Amino acid sequence: MEYTSTNPYNGKLVAKHRGHTSDEINSLLALSQVAFKEWRKVSITERAKLMRRAGEELRENVEVYAEMITLEMGKPISESRSEIKKCASVCDYYADNTQDFLADEIISTEASKSFVKHEPIGTVLAVMPWNFPFWQVFRFAAPTLMAGNVGVLKHASNVLGCAKMIEEVFSNAGFPSGVFQNLIFDHEQTENVIKHEAIKAVTLTGSEGAGAAIAALAGKYLKKSLMELGGNNAFIVWKDANIDQAVEIAVKARMLNCGQSCIAAKRFILIDEIYEEFVSKFLSAVAKLKSGDTLDDATQIGPLARKDLADDLHEQVKKSIEAGAELLAGGNQNGCFYEPTVxxxxxxxxxxxxxxTFGPLAAMIRAKDIDEAFELAENSKYGLGVTVCTTNIDLALEMSARVSDGAYFVNELVKSDPRLPFGGTKKSGYGRELAKDGMMEFINRKTIYVKK
Structure with missing residues (x-):
């Protein structure tokens, strides 16, 4: 099967990619099994040298990799560069910290010696999305490979150029053959891949529907799974907040990557007293955002990654207006491009x-007080993260228990950081990526008990 990658900004062909046959997939999975047997024996010190080299490879070729991101999914080039640099940072983080993360955990019992030993489990399949085509992969790959596991990637069909380049990063860094492989296959082949004896776990970042389908297959074949799914993050602004600061944060939180992020702020819940001021200043800030050629450093808003995504967003806007929402700005579509809309x-x-809503749409919502603001925030099937803007930090910390999401940020947009665990609740999935937690997801915590 052939897959086509098209630049959403100008509709030009980027490349065509041939899918792997069933026989090729089986051969690659068999190679991963062979690679694992040797890779698990490699010392953490040696793994760390290679992972640091992967980070150097990213930094040395940032323009090449960033351009591929922009060409394939339409992200402004400045944001693509930042994504590549963030990938390098996660390589460094796990190179620096894995020795401590995987150290034996001594536990006092009646035994002469008892402890938990941390061992790799084998081949981990990663099903990854197009919106952060390098970062989503590296935040899986860095801890997975450093733990002594091996990885196989099934990337989104519109960013297969990025997928091939990621495989090249690890190859150029000196990782042994089979430790990280890019597999190109259709959805119909997914079950056969997951049930293959080589696959010990599955991690997916994507939509609720995709997560449910992959989680069901993982359950069917008793494979460990981690799901990082959709979000509908609330951005709550209290009446005591610094409104100018809150607006600046809010615009980034909604419009970064043209709003194509599961952790983007989507519902802006504003206390009545500051609703008009916040909305007015937000509209002024959004109006200043520059759209245009995504390879231009000055561009801040690009197209959505595919036309069907823009179509879906436009339908959500129309139905919301029909239900009584007020169109304050935007609402226009031109192919893959969707005007920033409030x-x-x-x-x-x-x-x-x-x-x-996966695109540059900001929903402004009134709340009479803090209690109603949190009730509105919790009124969602998703649970990725919440932002609260206020000058009363003590009260904000006290109120964190009102939120069931996986993250709670005060005076900052919800974002991922290699040093902090990342993941959601409810329909946003389960499990945690990044930090020590992300490494432990695909580790065999083996109990060792010695009695003399």
Missing amino acids: LGNVKPGMPAFDEE
């Missing part, structure tokens, strides 16, 4: 409130 007086029951 809807006012959004309420539960509207798509802009209830659904994940």
Whole structure:
């Protein structure tokens, strides 16, 4: 099967990629098994040298890799560069910390000696999305490979050029053959891959539907799974907040990557007293964002990655307006490009409130007080993260228990950091990536008990 990669900004062909046959997939998975037997024996010190070299490879070729991101999924080039640099940082982080993370955990019992030993489990399949085509992969690959596991990647079909380059990063860094491989196959082949004896675990970043399908297959074949799925993050602004600062954070939180992020702020829940001021300043800030050629350093807003994504967003906007939302800005579509859009007086029951909106759409929501703001924030099937803007830090920390999401940020947009665990609750998935938690997801915590 052939897959086509098309630049969403100008519609030009980027490349065509041939899918692997079933026989080729089986051969590659068999290679991963052979590679694992040797890779697990490699010392953490040696693994760390290679992982640091992968980080250097990314930094030395940042322009090449960033351009491929921009060409394939339309992200402004400045954001693509930042993504590559973040990937390098996660390589460094796990190179620096794995020795401590995997150290034996001594536990006092009646035994002469008892402890937990941390061992790799084998081949981990990663099903990854197009919106952060390098970062999503590296935040899986760095801890997985440093733990002594091997990885196989099934990337989104519109960013297969990125997938091939990621494989090259590890190859150029000196990782042995079979430790990290890029597999190109269709959805119909997914079950055969997951049930293969080589695969010991599956991690997916993607939509709720994709997560449910992959999690069901992982369960069917008793494979460990981690799901990082959709989000509908609330961005709550209290009346005591620094409004100018909150607006600056809010614009980044919604418009970064043209709003194509599971952890983007999507529902802006504003206390009545500051609603008009916040909305007015937000509209002014959004109006200044520059759209244009995604390879231009000055461009801040690019197209959505595919036309069907823009179509879906436009439908959500139209239905929300029909349900009573007020169109304050934007609302226009031109192919893959969707104008930054702001809807006012959004309420539960509207798509802009209830659904994940994957694009540059900001929903403005009124709340009479803090209690109602948190009730509105919790009124979602998703649970990735919440931002609270306020000058009352003590109260904000006290109120963190009101949020069931996996992250709670005060005066900052929700974002991933290699040093902090990342993941959600409810329909946003389960398990944690990054930090020590992310490494432990695919580790055999083996109990050792010695009695003399």
